Amino acid sequence: MKRSMLDSVIDQWLVVPQVETANLSGKTVLVVGANVGIGLEASKHFARMRPARLILACRSEAKGKAALAEIERETVYNGCELWILDLAxxxxxxxxxxxxxxxxxxxHILVMNAGILQHVYQPTTDGWESILQVNYLATSLLSLLLIPQLVAAGRKSSTPSRMVIVSSGVHYWITPTEEVRASSKPLEMLGSKEWCTPEHMQSRFFESMLLKVLFVRALTDRLQSITPLSAVAANPGFCYSQLRRFWYEQPFSFAKMGLLIRERLLAWTSxxxxxxxxxxxxxxRDNEDSVKGGFVNRSRFVEVADFVLSDGGxxxxxxxWNETIDILKGxxxxxAPIVQDYLIRP
Structure with a gap:
């Protein structure tokens, strides 16, 4: 599928679909990146569905406690738990x-929502470029490590568990450079200080969102059809969000002014x-097979970018995928045992 900037603008101007609901009694939901923005609002929606447990995974204990109190105050739900997690x-x-x-x-439900956006190279303590680690590598690591718990829940339940990886519609607009596509270790190339020039960092967030879509589809290819787990990528749309706090903290510029104008004209609420x-x-849930490996946009499962569907994609x-597994094994x-026990060769 090809989607232009105009298509995205039209999406933002259309009526936003209503929130779906489900009976989550007896189920456990984990939302990563739950203290602000869409993660916090999604947690409120889950709380209204009354799961047995709703775990908020947050980097900041203070912000996590504030989110916990806000959810309990607005939903009168007391099943929230705060767990600390730093994807960096x-x-x-x-x-x-x-x-x-x-x-x-x-x-039963894992929502990997945490992410960052910045335009400067900043390595983590693990030596990886921050966006690549937080948005992709650490997200993939936790998703894989939790597969045993997700599959166990699916086997005991009448419905498969869900792994939701929050991506973005910007994956439609990015095609990796020829050098990255030709590399046998594209992640190593993307994460190297030499590659992370100011010019390349301009597209790093877009690349990380594409990598998430590739991860969901690669994982789906390696899950047996009878495995009670569905992995899904989701596009929250262009929203008011702390994701762009890097820009808000910058001094006045025409780029910052342009962002503020775009938000005023187009942005949804969190x-x-x-x-x-x-x-x-x-x-x-009425057609689970069509959900597996799917991409959600405007509350519909839609086709992903043409590049993803191409032979090169x-x-x-x-x-x-192979490089990701090699890195995470280290x-x-x-x-390695999870890959061996739960996944197959496509």
Whole structure:
């Protein structure tokens, strides 16, 4: 599918679909990046569906506690829990997954919403470029580490579990450079300081959103059809969000003024954007097979970008998957057994 900037503008001007609802009694929901914006609003919607447990994974304890109080105040739901997680630190991700294995029990819905946007190169303590680690590598790491809990819940339930990876419609507008597509280790190239020039960093957020779509589709290809788990990517749309706080903190510029104008003309509220996450998490239950590996836009499962569907896209998808698994095997010794026990060769 090809989608232009005009298509996205039209989407933003159309009536926003209503939020979907479901009976989540007895189920466990985990929302990563739940303290602000669409993650917080999605958590409120989940709270109104009364799951047995709603776990908010946040980097800041203070902001997490504030979100917890706001959800309880607005929804009169007291099943929220705050767990601390920093995707910019692989050790934090591993500790979180270990804690969930011991204390979390089965997991019915996972929403990987946390992400960052910046235009300067900044490495994490693990040595990776920050956007690449937070938006993609750490997101993939936690998603894979939680597969046993997701599958266990699906096997005990009448419906498959859902893994929702929050991506973006900007994946329609990015085609990796020829050098990246030709590389046997595109992630290593993208994460290198030499590659992360100011020019290349302008497209890094777009690239990370494309990588998320590739991850969802690659994972789906490797899940047996009988495995009770559906992985879905979701586009929350252009919303008012703390994601762009990098821009808000900058001194006045024409670029900043342009962003503020675009927000005033086009942006949805965070609550409206969160409805797409909810659709990805509970929608389409009448045709689960069509949901697997799907992409949600305006509360509908739609076709992804032409590049993703192309031969070159399939080749890059497999290359990135293999490199991702190789990298994450070096981060956690649990990745290899999970890949062996739960996934197959496509």
């Amino acid at each position: 630190n692989f050790a934090s991700v591993i500790a979180f997954a270990d804690k969930f294995e011991k204390e979390g029990g089965d997991l 609550e409206q954007g969160s409805r797409q996450l909810i659709c990805a998490a509970v929608g389409g 399939h080749k890059m998808q497999d290359t990135v 981060v956690s010794d649990k990745i």
